Amino acid sequence: MLALAAGLLAGVTACSGGAPPAPTKAAESSSARPSPSAPEPAVTREEAAEAFAEFIAADDLLRVRSELRGRLQQAKDLTVGGQAALTVAAYSTTDYAPPRYRWGSPTLLVPRFPPEERAPWFSALVTRDDQPTLVTFARSGDDWQLSSAARLLPGQELPPVALDADGYATAVAADDKSVTISPQFMGPVHASVAETGKSGVTAGLLAPGPYTTEVAEQIATLRGDAKFNELSYDSIFSADNYPVYGLRTENGGALIQYSLSRTSTTKNMVDKSYKIPVPEEASRWLTGGTVRLSLKLTEVHQYATVVPPLTAPAAAAVIAHDGGLTGAVGQ
Template sequence: MEQFISRITRLTLTATATACLALTASACDSSTGAPAPAHTSTRASAKPSPRPTATPALDRQAALNLIRHYSQVNNQANARDDARLLDTVENDALFAMSVGGYKQDSGTPAKDRKPYKPWSYDVATARLYIPTFLPGTPRWFAAGLTQTGTRHQSLVVFAQQSDRSWQMVLAPDLDGMPLPDIALDAQGYATAVAADGSATPGFDAGKLRTGITDIFATGGKNSGAQFFTPTPASKRQTGIHDKDLNRLGKKGTTAFAAANNVWNTAYGLKTTGGGAVLLFAHTHTQTDTLAPGWQLTAGPETRAWLGRTPRTAVTDTFVCNDAALIPTPTAKAQLLGYGCELTAADGPPAAPMMRM
């Protein structure tokens, strides 16, 4: 939640005589209406089909109009936590995060909530990265956007849906990092690259998800260090690990882990240096387990899911949007930015405590 015809040509055949209405293997003599002798000396040669042409996902003005429309509808939906309305402009991981935010709001009495402040993307400064696609290829585009009146910058993705509508699906914050240098052709269009490692092994969002989870879980001692070089964004993730791992002290333990991530579509853009920017989502959990004799009562963040029933353990599930730069196919990735939202919380109820 941002606050942040084919044309089929019909040939009409006009016959010169009734006998010509039936098309057979032999030709028709137009002077008599009788079948003409078959010609065996020549054979028609089929022309090769033209190669499919890649075309832009959409034009620039249409992209800017989508960004304006998103800001307007997002504000209307956020003002009243209207998930149905938001569903007309958001999808996939970003929508799941927004709905999680709405759910979290429901656990706080209306009188205690901060007034909603409308916002918008500054379309005048938008940097559009519109790839070209062959027919039948899923279409999407990215944009570097700043919230009006701030330096708060995001790298967002809009994807065309099966009903041909366009919806925003990712919007990772860039944590103060500059926009990457996306390669543009002479017409100003970007180049999409496969982000699943199928074309270039180094451009693999699945691998990066594993590394990010390791940064949360271990501070990046394993695959986090293997796949990423430190950036302000990854250091912020390491800081979350360091701060939360022992925050319960003798009262319990905290552990981070990967969770089932159902939003596996990732997006890649070629950079000027031959690398790529990958935009994707990941899901992780944070589990607090209380030591015997201790129990936890949900705070405002998780009350909508847990109520006020004391728990012996609580598992929070977070869905996150991530942006990573891979300077070259063989280089380590740089986490440009990310954003997470609580989307679920669960835990076993505590047994009633004995009173003396």
């Protein structure tokens, strides 16, 4: 990890006077033919707008209260990655009638992928229930699925995304080395900071805050409290195989979107008569308020983080987040 941290930080001529010369035959032939137009991108802005509108309509229809519980599978089919687990939890914990969202008009951020791109995606900044939210959709075959949704944190704004003359964005490759943290390392770095905080080898790569160093402080406190009660406690973050999306910002940095899972486990090590309390938010999975031997809570969190260019190294900043509990098991 120390090597990882070090690697992440290293790392038409104008003519004047007289009549113009007569064109050559090659020039005449060239000027007679129109210049070939740039190939149409794998996803046009119009297609992205249509996909967004279709998702909103389908998602809203499925969230209407109904006795048809089969809607859960349909809703899950609209999602992928971290959103799939969050969607299942949202439906199963609300009697299959999760809250309906109020969506605003999106500002589309569509990367210019080549026509042969097999896994295109696009993002949009949109108000959801009056809160600015960064959402990302990925295409699978002919279908579009919601992959990520993270609300901008209070006081945060989306950095200017670099756009070409036609309004298309640029995707940042997973192994891009022009930024302080490549997209492929964003999840592991965040997981390390959330677990070890300011004392870990990745300290300083991410700015301190409620979703980074403060999480590590919370884990340390809970571990100490558990030990006092003769319990063991640990909380592990993992990037799993969730997709990662990067957009180039105007300053040469990147806006990276990614997901992490969190697994927190409490075990009764000595006094088997002691009851482990079940958090209220986990009561949909575990009734009775307590368990005797062990409690495991699983969560999924989605983030958007602004990463500086390598030419101006600084701590990356988490600017958006959403997520929550997706399951609980006790015995």
